[in-house]
Amino acid sequence: MDYFIITSILVFISAFFGYINIRYIKLPNTIGLTVITIFFTLGIFALSYFDDTLLNAERYIITQIDFRSVLLNIMLSFLLFAGALHTDLQKLKELKWPILFFATFGVLVSTLLIGTAVYFLLQGIGLEVLFINCLLFGALISPTDPIAVLGILKKADVPKKLEIKIVGESLFNDGVGVVIFLTIFGLANGTGGDFSFTNVLTLFVHEVG
Structure with a gap:
């Protein structure tokens, strides 16, 4: 199964979920799609107890995708x-300094807070x-999606300055998030020696640029 067929399937599912959201649920599009996807996924897992055909089909599609290449080299750019x-x-x-602060220090703090919260939550259960693996998860989900942010802010009718700060941060935090993720990933795999300050700075300039 090539990427064209996989993309066609995903676009069709996204359009179908978007129609359900607009027609019946009427949440902001990004939130509505997320909610529907969560329930759809839970439904597939529940169905797999009786018939795992659909779950196996999804697993097959996933195994055909090189997520590193698709996400970082294709989808992120668009x-x-x-x-x-x-x-x-x-x-x-005009607002470059607060945006830069949010996109760098903000992502670092978010990574630490989320990683710490997940660590204690998992320990609790x-x-x-x-x-360090919990920090890796924190680095993975800390950067926000600019499209999702922009869609929600437009509907919320927030002040223009605040909108520019949040959208600007969401545009630049991906590069910072990639650097943090790869750095923690290297440390988690025992290759932290390869991540000197110079290497991290070079990676930061390359990804953000």
Whole structure:
């Protein structure tokens, strides 16, 4: 199964879920799609107890995708372009310092807080997981999606300055998130020696640029 067929299937499912949300649920599109996807996934797992055909089909599709290449080299570029297309560049320049602060220090703090919370939560339910692996999860989900953010802010009718700060941060935090993720990933795999300050700085400039 090639990427064209997989993409067609995913686009069809996304459009179908979007129609259900607009027609019946009427939540902001990004939130509605997320909620429907969660319930759809839980439904497939429940159905698999009786017939696992659909679950096996999904597993097969997933195994055909090189997520590192698809997400970092293809999807991320389109997401960032679509978000930047609707951003006022002049306003972005005026608010560059708070945006830079949020996109760097904010992602670091978010990674630490989420990683710590997940660590204690898993410990509380009896799952022994290394703290650095929880930090890796925190780095994975800390960067926000510019399209999701922009869609919600447009509907919420927030002040323009606040919108530019949040959207600007969501545009630039992906590069920072990649650097943090790869750094923690290297440490978690015992290759932390390869991640000197110079290497991290070079990776940061390359990814953010």
